[in-house]
Amino acid sequence: MLSTENLRKFFGGIRAVDGVSINCEQGKITLIIGPNGSGKTTLINLIAGYYKPDSGKVYFEKEDITGLPMNKIYEKGIVRSFQIPSLFWGLTVLENILVAARGNPGESVMKGLIRSKWINYERDIVEKAFGIMKDLGLAEFWNSSIEKLPAGHLKLVEIGRALMAEAKMVILDEPISGVSPKLAHEIFLYIKNLRDSKDLTFLVIEHRLDIALPFADHVYVMHEGRIIFEGAPSEVVRNSKVREVYLGG
Numbered sequence: 001m002l003s004t005e006n007l008r009k010f011f012g013g014i015r016a017v018d019g020v021s022i023n024c025e026q027g028k029i030t031l032i033i034g035p036n037g038s039g040k041t042t043l044i045n046l047i048a049g050y051y052k053p054d055s056g057k058v059y060f061e062k063e064d065i066t067g068l069p070m071n072k073i074y075e076k077g078i079v080r081s082f083q084i085p086s087l088f089w090g091l092t093v094l095e096n097i098l099v100a101a102r103g104n105p106g107e108s109v110m111k112g113l114i115r116s117k118w119i120n121y122e123r124d125i126v127e128k129a130f131g132i133m134k135d136l137g138l139a140e141f142w143n144s145s146i147e148k149l150p151a152g153h154l155k156l157v158e159i160g161r162a163l164m165a166e167a168k169m170v171i172l173d174e175p176i177s178g179v180s181p182k183l184a185h186e187i188f189l190y191i192k193n194l195r196d197s198k199d200l201t202f203l204v205i206e207h208r209l210d211i212a213l214p215f216a217d218h219v220y221v222m223h224e225g226r227i228i229f230e231g232a233p234s235e236v237v238r239n240s241k242v243r244e245v246y247l248g249g
């Protein structure tokens, strides 16, 4: 569904991403791991249009999307989360999810004046938002202000926003950082359920291998801007190169 070909991004002398080619299959969870500073965030910033690559290509559903601006890539159906959740503070969980809905006819100046043009749409998206919150275990928090939620639930709201935006592919930057092991496990269970029930495609960056690995379909390991291993989750910890750079031998 998504692939990169020989992507490169240097910051001065730092080779943040240095010739990276990956492949994310439709309906699968692709996991990228690697030590701090290995280039994982830069790679997803290149995919999501936050940075333009120095060279190389990004393809989504066979279309060349290299260097497109973030909003265009979002319109194609690639939705990303950030290490620090980027939500609307002061709004409730429901409102945060509703804001991500696409195509509200009420946003048009003319149609906005005519209630019948948008009222059904508004009813539908509220219903859809409640369905999403139920799927993500957020229903009981629907009216809570975002700042009152624990860190793990904020990550779930971000996933909820991606679902509301009809994402085809969701890119998650450390979805369980700062989250208790129990909730971290639950978050990955929700991700797995969404993969299975909605055929959603995930690209996930994560540090905590113990929790993330059992849920991955395919794993890439990055080190100093390059992919040093690609394979099944069961092979990762047995690989000597990975043990050396990532697990300390």
Ligand SMILES: Nc1ncnc2c1ncn2[C@@H]1O[C@H](COP(=O)(O)OP(=O)(O)OP(=O)(O)O)[C@@H](O)[C@H]1O
Pocket (backbone or CB within 6 Å): 011, 014, 015, 016, 034, 035, 036, 037, 038, 039, 040, 041, 042, 043
């Ligand atoms: N905007 C930038 N300007 C200069 N250097 C940068 C910039 N962004 C990243 N880097 C450098 O590029 C390298 C890769 O950083 P990146 O954040 O992509 O790694 P990472 O694997 O995501 O690390 P972490 O797990 O700590 O988030 C690092 O050496 C980092 O300092």
